[in-house]
Amino acid sequence: MNYSISDLEQLSGIQSHTIRIWEQRYSALKPMRTDGNTRLYDDTQLVKLLNIVSLNQSGLKISKICSLSEQDVELLLDKELQTVSPQTKFDYYVTQLIKFGLCYDETSFEALLSSCIGKFGILETYKNIIYPILVRLGLMWRKDDICPAQEHFLSNIIRRKIYSAIDGLELxxxxxxxxxxxxxxxxxxxxxxxxxxxxxxxxxxxxxxxxxxxxxxxxxxxxxxxxxxxxxxxxxxxxxxxxxxxxxxxxxxxxxxxxxxxxxxxxxxxxxxxxxxxxxxxxxxxxxxxxxxxxxx
Missing domain, CATH: 3.40.50.280 (Cobalamin-binding domain)
Structure with a gap:
């Protein structure tokens, strides 16, 4: 799937202007170009941006992140998931969950979402993590009739978690x-x-x-x-x-x-x-x- 820079802005929470600067200064992304010279990004570029954003939210500088290999980035992400600070925890989880969802990584998505519910409870998880994911993906306020496959994938997992929470309520x-x-x-x-x-x-x-x-x-x-x-x-x-x-x-x-x-x-x-x-x-x-x-x- 191809994305415009405005799509990246919505999904990552990072302004288009900042994304362009990261590209120019640090070669953070390498977009394709249309005949009209419009930037286009594929799933690999989007996932890379989401990883960059997650590590930046944890306190690492963009210049440092962009100099790392893909393997080093994944190792740091695994480490950060265990030690993420209270100030950045929600944004970090949102970004990583969106990444897992866009990659159809059900195991990682469900494990991380379950961990969030275990730590914060279903109410706080919905307010601070699930709801921002839905807004970024356009599930709640979308303008068209066609729902991308990733949205169906994510929403079905989220539904299961909410159904489970409902079933867990005392009569x-x-x-x-x-x-x-x-x-x-x-x-x-x-x-x-x-x-x-x-x-x-x-x-x-x-x-x-x-x-x-x-x-x-x-x-x-x-x-x-x-x-x-x-x-x-x-x-x-x-x-x-x-x-x-x-x-x-x-x-x-x-x-x-x-x-x-x-x-x-x-x-x-x-x-x-x-x-x-x-x-x-x-x-x-x-x-x-x-x-x-x-x-x-």
């Missing part, structure tokens, strides 16, 4: 505080964020009816008619015309009536939607957790 012996209905619209399929919301809600003592991705409004209506739902949560991730999004929200509000609706997703769309007082929009996990506290009162 709530008390009457649930509230009942939440979780789903994605029928043109949405990236459900990792929704799945983690299920974990947070269940861990907070709420009953959750999880419908998953690509759910028609008719199915949402049926559940609301059959069950006493207190809160509805869904994501609008895809970039869509404002008019289309508004029609969807209006139809959902007619179905939900006085039920609290919680919405997150593509800020370019949801922040322009006209909504009634029963719709709460949130842009971070912290806001969502505050919403949960408010609705539990």
């Amino acid at each position: 709530n012996q008390k009457v649930p505080n509230k009942t939440w209905l979780l789903f994605l619209p029928e043109d949405e399929e990236h459900d990792v964020g929704l799945l983690f919301a299920q974990y947070i809600l269940k861990a907070s003592g709420h009953k959750v009816i999880y419908l998953g991705a690509k759910v028609p409004l008719g199915s949402v209506k049926r559940v609301i008619e059959d069950v006493n739902i207190h809160n509805v949560l869904f994501f609008m991730v895809k970039l869509r015309p404002l008019k289309t999004a508004q029609i969807y929200i209006d139809n959902l509000q007619m179905i939900c009536k006085k039920i609290n609706i919680h919405l997150a997703g593509n800020g370019q769309t949801i922040n322009q939607i006209t909504s009634s007082s029963n719709i709460r929009k949130f842009n971070s996990l912290e806001e969502f957790e505050n919403n949960i506290k408010d609705t539990s009162k």
Whole structure:
């Protein structure tokens, strides 16, 4: 797969200008060139950049890193994974996990992710490691319909970890505080964020009816008619015309009536939607957790 320098910027977290400087001064990367002289990078170059970024985050100078052999870089990375400092640990793990994912290295990805969950817990791991990975890969706020193979590969492993965390929750012996209905619209399929919301809600003592991705409004209506739902949560991730999004929200509000609706997703769309007082929009996990506290009162 080929990447533009803007793709490298998104995946590595390093600005394009800095990448160019590293190329010119230290021969960090050797991009291909199109007929129009545009830089193109392959998977090998991307992985090399991710390794450079990881070691730089651990405190090594770029000039030193770029003088090392590939073998020496791998040895240093293995060493750093054992001794990474608290200040840089999350960024370091994010970069290395993205590298393993892009290489389809399931063993290394799963081992490192499991280690993070063991050290920090699923909540902190999601906030500081998994969520940044999803954002960099465009899983949560992407603009197109086609999902690269690496995204499917990574998201499926992450799903397994979240399912495992959900299964590990103790059964709530008390009457649930509230009942939440979780789903994605029928043109949405990236459900990792929704799945983690299920974990947070269940861990907070709420009953959750999880419908998953690509759910028609008719199915949402049926559940609301059959069950006493207190809160509805869904994501609008895809970039869509404002008019289309508004029609969807209006139809959902007619179905939900006085039920609290919680919405997150593509800020370019949801922040322009006209909504009634029963719709709460949130842009971070912290806001969502505050919403949960408010609705539990």
